[in-house]
Amino acid sequence: MKQKMDRRTFLAGAAALSAAGWGAAPQAMAAARAHVVIAGAGAAGLSVAARVARQMPNAKITIFDSRRDHYFQPGWTLVGAGWWQPGQTVESTRGYIPKGVTWVEQNIAEFDPESNTVTDGAGTKYRYDWLFVTTGLSLDYDRIEGMDQQLIGQKGIASVYAGPEAAGLSHRVITEYLNRGGVALFGRPATEMKCAGAPLKMTFITDDLARRAGVREKCKIVYTAHNQTLFSVVPVDVKVKAMFGQRGIATLYDHVMTAIDPDAKRATYRTPNGAVALDYDMIHVIPPMSAPKAVRNSPLPWQSGTNAADGWIEVSPETLRSPRYPNVFAVGDVAGVPRGKTAASVKFQVPVAVDHMIAAANGLASPKVYNGYTSCPLVTGLGKAMLIEFDYAGNLTPSFPFIDPLQELWISWFIEEKALLGTYRAMLRGYA
């Protein structure tokens, strides 16, 4: 409690610095007494709440989320590696709710953008003037026949995506595998997914752990790619393919996992040549992902195109604003934009979306544009990573010109291991 008080006092000082002009260009402000509803208190939701509270001081802001813990998800691969403890990625959501913002500990069960209302899990209806949909996404383990989230940590099944405990259990599974050896399968779903670099990270990390343990020769590591690429950005794809070759990591292309038999330790894949079954000793399962049910069942998702099937919300890729419901924005994983499902994307999406809302509240248009920036510190082993940043067009967009995005470097690892969490927390508070 004392720490919270200290933190609040400190942050109040930082805010005063901003107010005193020790800041960047002044942010757009709106004096409107609007009701702003934020559906979801994850990275995007909290960051939106902090910015709206600052830029629209007279607004009534209500944020909805039933989860009391806030997860630093970029840390879960490090937990899976055994380099971090699960607890290092868990914080209290309460500590990041800005002063004056009302937190309703319910998820939104129904979106009705025609009447500008949302209904929470308890059945209470709320009218809004502006809506930010920041629900995150749904991990659909049940779309893999025979798979259940409860299986993580058992029968050679790992999956760092399901939460801090699952990431910790995944480390146990990897350790057991290294003791026994055999075949380890990695891969990714064919759907849009959050942090598309994580499947590669877990593959590299397992290879690195096996080498450090001196057991690499008894481990056959196989990566099953959902199409012909390992990464959607061409230079990175070429580089990772070369690195897999150098490290003896076998690759199977056009393999999409459809079923698993945990007792037989056999996974089935859809391939252009029909179903293929692969036996394994350890498997890292990444489930198909989709928008949460309440979003999918609403009028908000794309009605056609590649984003429609899994219910991602239809928004302008440049402004994150719904073209059909102009008082609705979607930010973070649930937004139906290409390549935008990382915490780094959120960092760049939130200022744009909030600025457009503020401008619209003032009867103006904002010139701010989100270019699809996203980032993936691709950990390739203990103490080394490649800091890959890119935009919608697949162009590499390094923030630091002196850091080669295609070179394994300790400085990139430093950013992942030491700098990312602080930057992330600052983002939750509406900075960065």
Added chain:
Amino acid sequence: MDEISVSMIVVTLWETFGGLSVIAAIVGVLLFVMLVAAFARTRARGLPAGRLLLQGVVIMLVLAAVITPFVPVWTLAGVGDLRGLVDYVFAYSIALAPAAICGVFWIYTRSWFMVSAGFTGVKQSALRINH
């Protein structure tokens, strides 16, 4: 990144290092005060402050080079786990922080020793002539 500001940097440092960032700031101020006190002391006696500063800087640079290979340990990596030139430069810049503390301590204690030992600018000059 169009919103980089002092407040953003302060909040990020605080969220990264917590209370350590405040301690580091206090240590920084203390070192600055020690540096000023050391030079005020030497100048008052007419002692060669420039040479003292040079000694402190050399100590800092050499110590930073010695510490550099150990910096990766701070990030769970192994000793000397540096790969590119940028890694060495960055690790060296981090190593400068503890090395600077040693450099300032050298300057401060040396100035105190010189003054308490009764050195004066005249004596020093005389010593140099004798050599």
